[in-house]
Amino acid sequence: MVRYANYVTFPVIGVVGGGQLARMMAPCAVALGFELRVLAEAEDVSAVAAVANAPVGDYKDLDTLRQFAQGLDVMTFDHEHVPTEHLQTLIAEGVNVQPQPDALIHAQDKLIMRGVVEKLGLPNPAWAAVSTVEELVAFGEQTGWPVVLKTPRGGYDGKGVRMIDDAGAAAAAADWFTGTPLLAEDKVDFSRELSALVARTPSGEAKAWPVAHTIQVDGVCDEVIAPAQELSAEVAEAAQQAALRLAQELGVTGVMAAELFETPGQGQGFVINELAMRPHNTGHWTMDGCVTSQFEQHLRAVLDLPLGDTAALGAVVVMKNYLGGANTDLFGAYPQALAAEPDVKVHGYGKSVRPGRKIGHVNVVGRHASDVDVLRTKAARVAAIIRDGADPQRAGSDPQEGNL
Numbered sequence: 493m494v495r496y497a498n499y500v501t502f503p504v505i506g507v508v509g510g511g512q513l514a515r516m517m518a519p520c521a522v523a524l525g526f527e528l529r530v531l532a533e534a535e536d537v538s539a540v541a542a543v544a545n546a547p548v549g550d551y552k553d554l555d556t557l558r559q560f561a562q563g564l565d566v567m568t569f570d571h572e573h574v575p576t577e578h579l580q581t582l583i584a585e586g587v588n589v590q591p592q593p594d595a596l597i598h599a600q601d602k603l604i605m606r607g608v609v610e611k612l613g614l615p616n617p618a619w620a621a622v623s624t625v626e627e628l629v630a631f632g633e634q635t636g637w638p639v640v641l642k643t644p645r646g647g648y649d650g651k652g653v654r655m656i657d658d659a660g661a662a663a664a665a666a667d668w669f670t671g672t673p674l675l676a677e678d679k680v681d682f683s684r685e686l687s688a689l690v691a692r693t694p695s696g697e698a699k700a701w702p703v704a705h706t707i708q709v710d711g712v713c714d715e716v717i718a719p720a721q722e723l724s725a726e727v728a729e730a731a732q733q734a735a736l737r738l739a740q741e742l743g744v745t746g747v748m749a750a751e752l753f754e755t756p757g758q759g760q761g762f763v764i765n766e767l768a769m770r771p772h773n774t775g776h777w778t779m780d781g782c783v784t785s786q787f788e789q790h791l792r793a794v795l796d797l798p799l800g801d802t803a804a805l806g807a808v809v810v811m812k813n814y815l816g817g818a819n820t821d822l823f824g825a826y827p828q829a830l831a832a833e834p835d836v837k838v839h840g841y842g843k844s845v846r847p848g849r850k851i852g853h854v855n856v857v858g859r860h861a862s863d864v865d866v867l868r869t870k871a872a873r874v875a876a877i878i879r880d881g882a883d884p885q886r887a888g889s890d891p892q893e894g895n896l
Contacts, residue, residue, distance in 0.1 A: 502526050503795055504563055508551050509570025510537035512841040512850065513771045513787075516779070518542040520788040526795075530570075531560045538841045539570070554578045561587045568746060568794045569770055572599045573646070590694065590745040590794035591769050598742050599769040602675045603644045612741055614734050615755075615763040618678035624669060628662045628676055635678045641665060642675040653711065655679070680763055682753035686720055687774035688735035691747045691789045694796045698739055699789075700732040701782060701802045706751070706774045712850070713773040715871070716811040718781060718804065720754075721864055727754070727761035734764065747771045747790040773813070773850075778802075780837045780855040781809030806857035808864050812871035813853045816845040819881030822852075829877040832885075833870040838878070852878065 502525045507514040510532030518539065521528040529545040540546045549556040551574050561567055566588045576593035583589050598605045609616045618635045622628045632639045638661075643652035656662050656676075668674060685706045692698040702719035720728070735750040749772035751765040775786035784792075784800025792799055819825055822840065829838065833856070840852040854874045858867045876884045 503565035504529060505791060505794065506531065506560055506564040506567045507539070507570050508557070508560070508567065508574055509533070510539040510543075510546060511570045512538045512843070514539035514570040515542045515841060516771070516776075516839070517787045517791060520785065520791055524788070524791065526791060529560070529564070531556070536844075538843055541842050552578075554581060557582060558585070564588070566590050566794050568790070569596075572596055572769060576600065592743065592745070595742045595744045596769055599748075599767045601644050602642055602766065603673065605767055606675065606677075608742065609738075609764050612737065614738070615760050617680050617753075617763050620676050621673040622676045623671070623673045625662050625666050628656065628665070628674075629659045631676045632656060632659065632662060638679045640677045640679050641668065642677065643668070644673070644675050651711070680753045680755065680765075682755050682763075684720075684754050685765070686723070686731060686752040686754050686762060687716070687772070688731040688750040688752060689747065689772065689775045689778070689786060690732070690735045690739050690744075690750070691786070691793045691799055692736075692739040692744050693793045693799065694745050696740070697799055698736050699799045699802050700736055701775065701778060701786070702804055703728045703731050704774055704777065710848075712813070712815070712848075714813055715868070716774050716777050716809075717864060717868070718777045718809045718811075721808070721861065723754070724761070730760045731762055734760075734762075738764075738767065744769055746793045747775065747786050749774055773853075776839070776853050777809045777811035777855055779839065781805055781811075781857050806859055807861045808858045808867060809855060810858075810864070810867040810871045811853055811855050812868075812875045813850060814875035814879045816843075816847050816849040816851050817879035819879060820845045821881065822878055825878045825881050828883060829874045832877060832883060833874050836870055836874045838874065 504527045506529045508531045510530045514530050515538045518528050528543050530539045530543045532540050532546045532548050568590050579589050579593040603621050606619045620631045638657045641654045641656050687704045687706050690700045704716050704718035705720035707715040739748050749768040752762040753765055754762050771786045771790050778785045783803050836854050836856045838854050843851045854871050856867045856871050
């Protein structure tokens with residue numbers, strides 16, 4: 493910040509990527525008095541309507557990044573896909589990039605992430621880099637079938653992931669081998685998925701939110717329950733400490749989500765699945781359910797400001813995503829949706845409807861842990877009204893059917 497005699501100029505934060513994560517940073521920036529700028533992929537992406545300064549440009553082009561960096565106090569990200577060599581160049585030229593590429597690479601490349609998790613002695617599934625069908629078959633025969641085959645870079649929401657049941661299925665995956673090593677992992681026998689969300693500043697302050705239970709449908713986060721119900725205090729603490737250690741050892745700045753598999757009775761009770769170094773879908777519940785949301789915390793962290801309190805505002809919080817469905821008039825469904833459950837908070841992403849596309853989420857906070865089933869029903873009801881344009885309860889259907 494530049495200080496003058498009679499006033500103080502507030503920082504300018506640039507976000508590379510114009511998706512819903514950048515959009516949800518905007519209200520927090522406004523509340524704190526910061527200026528938020530976004531490098532958008534197109535004129536109609538989610539964040540453009542929420543941010544006054546949102547030039548369109550290619551984040552893979554170094555000169556575009558250089559131009560966007562002009563006048564920024566810090567550059568951060570809506571996604572992990574900016575080439576690390578470009579970020580190294582920007583840093584060498586004096587741009588404040590947070591998180592830095594040496595940390596970001598662990599969210600960009602799953603092979604590198606697996607190696608550092610192993611080096612730190614944190615819970616990891618059996619894994620190997622495989623470059624041929626023969627190497628994949630050897631891994632499967634050693635660990636036992638089935639195994640999971642992943643592209644190290646670019647996969648998200650279930651994309652870039654393939655289940656390999658046996659040697660025959662491995663041979664059928666030959667088209668995935670193009671000379672670049674793939675990641676093969678033992679298929680973990682887990683009871684549920686968890687998320688350990690943390691934030692860290694460049695000067696080393698770090699805080700964790702309560703560990704959440706995440707529910708995936710077709711590889712996409714569908715629902716989050718926080719804190720995770722019936723999770724032992726020992727496993728919750730170990731999961732938080734593992735995420736905090738990763739953030740510290742990797743030099744993470746901003747928000748980091750460690751996606752975990754719960755493995756009751758095995759090791760520390762969980763294994764690490766993947767990392768994301770940005771606000772994350774599994775942390776959207778913090779917007780209405782915590783003293784400090786992940787979006788405000790991310791802005792604080794990348795500016796090296798003191799972090800906010802991560803305490804939950806209720807005994808249990810439920811977040812429910814809604815994807816594109818039958819209803820294309822989303823706002824037309826709002827009167828019915830908002831009247832149906834007035835305590836449910838709706839967050840729309842300003843996106844056009846496309847089947848399977850994330851277009852918003854809802855949050856609801858409960859006073860008692862025993863409220864969890866009621867809260868899930870409330871959240872599912874509101875999400876369904878917006879998605880389908882009809883109230884599933886009035887239709888006599890179960891709004892949670894298929895999502896438990």
